[in-house]
Amino acid sequence: MLPNAVSIASIDDVCSMFSSVPYLAPRSEEYSATWTAVDLLPPPPAGCSCSPAVSAQAKFSLIDQATGEPEPSHVRGTTGSQEFTAKGFGFAKFIKRAWLDKSTCFKDDCFTIRCDVVVYKQIKHSVEERRVQSPSSSGVVVVPPSNLNSQIGDLLASKETADVTFQVGGEVFAAHRCILAARSPVFKAELFISEMKESRDTTVIRVDDMEAKVFGDLLCFIYTDMLPNNVPRMTRQEEVAMAQHLLVAADRYNLDRLKLICEEKLCKLMDVSCVATILTLAEQHNCHGLKKACFQFLGSPWTLNNAMATEGFEHLERSCTSVFKELFSKVSAL
Structure with missing residues (x-):
């Protein structure tokens, strides 16, 4: 059993910027009995107490030990690339312990979390490589990024x-x-x-x-x-609420790219506690991709049964009757 706040370093040093991939137990007593947290921390360079900023994407996936595949309700990551500093990146409420104990992801007192990291390296050119060659000029012209x-x-x-x-x-x-x-x-x-x-x-x-x-x-x-x-770092529930509010605002002001960014984030944050409210939002704001993702998420009987017990599902049934009927039509056809 891994003690609280003790990290596990990755075995394969596939990227020197992220040679340490720690999985941490809860960071505070508030969550210790209920949640397990997960963090990704870049190690400091040799002889230095701080880590440089790294542009990267990261994704955590809890593995279902019965299938060997990621559990859809517990796949979370960044929205696009972001700057990683010594503070790292992670989720304070990644796995609810009561849920984990009863799931097929927990076997022989063990569970597996896969961490996928994509690091964007900055390409550095020498002065000679950047030199603009011409018969009449030997000056160096460097065009900075926009x-x-x-x-x-x-x-x-x-x-x-x-x-x-x-x-x-x-x-x-x-x-x-x-x-x-x-x-x-x-x-x-x-x-x-x-x-x-x-x-x-x-x-x-x-x-x-x-x-x-x-x-x-x-x-x-x-x-x-x-x-x-x-x-500042937010809980999963706060992230979901913020993405939902931003999606509504983006739709209100016809900001299509922002709307899609919010849809993508909600797809990654989706779990049984919020999928019904996300589906309601998708229907009300014509988010076809997000609606499809909700239907796929609710495709398994276990997920659907747990989602039906939430208040959001009751609201879905009252406010979006056609979607409610469409959902059960698709599920019954499986």
């Missing part, structure tokens, strides 16, 4: 030349009409085309039915085409 998203993001952070203010849940956000209109047809209509005098003439616009944190992340995506990466 930092347009960073520059526009700085504009949002500095609030310079901002010409519109949004009030959301007690917080105030300064923004730029032209950038919002260029990125979102809904903002364009509200800020420039709409005949609503409030939207065109006032410098303070109130946004209802949205949390301030969600609107802040929405603005970050509009300005940088990325979600903020300096967010």
Whole structure:
């Protein structure tokens, strides 16, 4: 039995940036009796107490020992690539111990977690390789990577030349009409085309039915085409809720790429406790891929029976009758 907070180093040093793959028991007494956590930590270089930032993707999969395949309800990972630092990456509530004890993933007092890591190495060129060769010039011309998203993001952070203010849940956000209109047809209509005098003439616009944190992340995506990466670690339930709220906001403002990012994240976070609410959301906001993923997840009798015991399933039956019937039609055909 692995003691609390003791790591297991990977045997095969397939990537020097991640030669240590620790699986940790719960980090606090709050979770110790209920949950098992999992973390991926890059080891510090020799002679250094800190780890360099590494751009990578990571995925944890709990293996079903009866089939040798990943258990669909316990596959979690990053959404695209992200910067890994000494803090690492992981989930505070990865496996519920009561569930694990009764599952086929736990056998002979052992369970297996597979960790898949994809590291994006930065290609460095020498000055000679970057030299622009021409008969008339021997100068060195180096073209740096684009930092347009960073520059526009700085504009949002500095609030310079901002010409519109949004009030959301007690917080105030300064923004730029032209950038919002260029990125979102809904903002364009509200800020420039709409005949609503409030939207065109006032410098303070109130946004209802949205949390301030969600609107802040929405603005970050509009300005940088990325979600903020300096967010504090959240529980699985908090991650699901945030992805759901962002999906609704993305649909509201016609931000298709952000909507797909949220769909992808919900597919990875899906489990029996939230699949019904995710399916309801997918139906209400025309997320066809997410809806298909929910149907696939609910394809096994065990998963379906456990999902039916949740409040979300009762809400699905009341609010989306057609989807409820479609689900059971597909399940009965299996």
